[in-house]
Amino acid sequence: MSDPARHTAQTLRSRSEAVASAAPALLADAQHLAATVLLGVHGRKRxxxxxxxxxxxxxxxxxxxxxxxxxxxxxxxxxxxxxxxxQAAQAIMIGVDDGASMRFSGHKSRPEKRRRAQTLAMALAIIALRGGERVGLTHLTDAPRGGTAQAMRIATALMEEHADIDHGTPQAQIMPLGSRAVFFSDFFGDIAMVEQALGRAADREVKGALVQILDPDEERFPYDGRTVFESMTGAIRFETLKARGLRDAYLERLTARKTQLQEICRRTGWRYHLHHTDQPAEPTLLWLHRALERVRA
Structure with missing residues (x-):
């Protein structure tokens, strides 16, 4: 085997080993989170x-x-x-933004947005699987499945690294007719792609929820004086001597983005929820569980 080929094989092997070691940790965190919600949820006829x-x-x-x-x-x-x-357990499709912006955390005491999204997504999958439903990931071509083995498949797939782009977009190509779906993201990317994805989902009678995950620093904009703003991939870089002077314009655009997301949800019959990484994950998971139950009812 040539050196380049050997290097590629070693890289793929190391990535596989990293994913394999990280998936059980994600699964354990999600199982603990799911248990706190399941304790307060009573079964109902379906x-x-x-x-x-x-x-x-x-x-x-x-x-x-x-x-x-x-x-x-x-x-x-x-x-x-x-x-x-x-009869015919419904499918739940879950999408987690794989963009680099989701790797942001404003402080070491808070998880990355991506990690919180992965944990919420995994916990939601566990609850659905335990309820006898089928679960799938929107970025995979595999059909949604049920059963305990599917939990590990989902955990492994969630931990895999994807394209190194600043902002991911919701994927809605493979949506079973009448299924439910949840997209986790900061939704800082192209809003037209979100609108397009929910439009395609609505065409297939798919309803669900958008969960916008933000770090508190993205809400407060606690920057002052000379500051260098750089995207997580390094593709965008902006330096200013008066960061505080940008605060009002930034917050105005953030508010406008939230309003746009809520309006898209209103038009398509979806629901919108905002989650901050400095807050417990349990209330958001409980909100999701109840929101998807109302969608199905």
Missing amino acids: AGSGDEFWQYRPAQAGDSYRQIDWRRSALSDGHFIRQTEW
């Missing part, structure tokens, strides 16, 4: 594969004729499917 009748729903494209309840359908102009408890 459509499933049991024998007990649950509800009728209108037939959709892709449903088999064998599923149609012809007696119920004869009472109206449409076709209806007879559902039983736990």
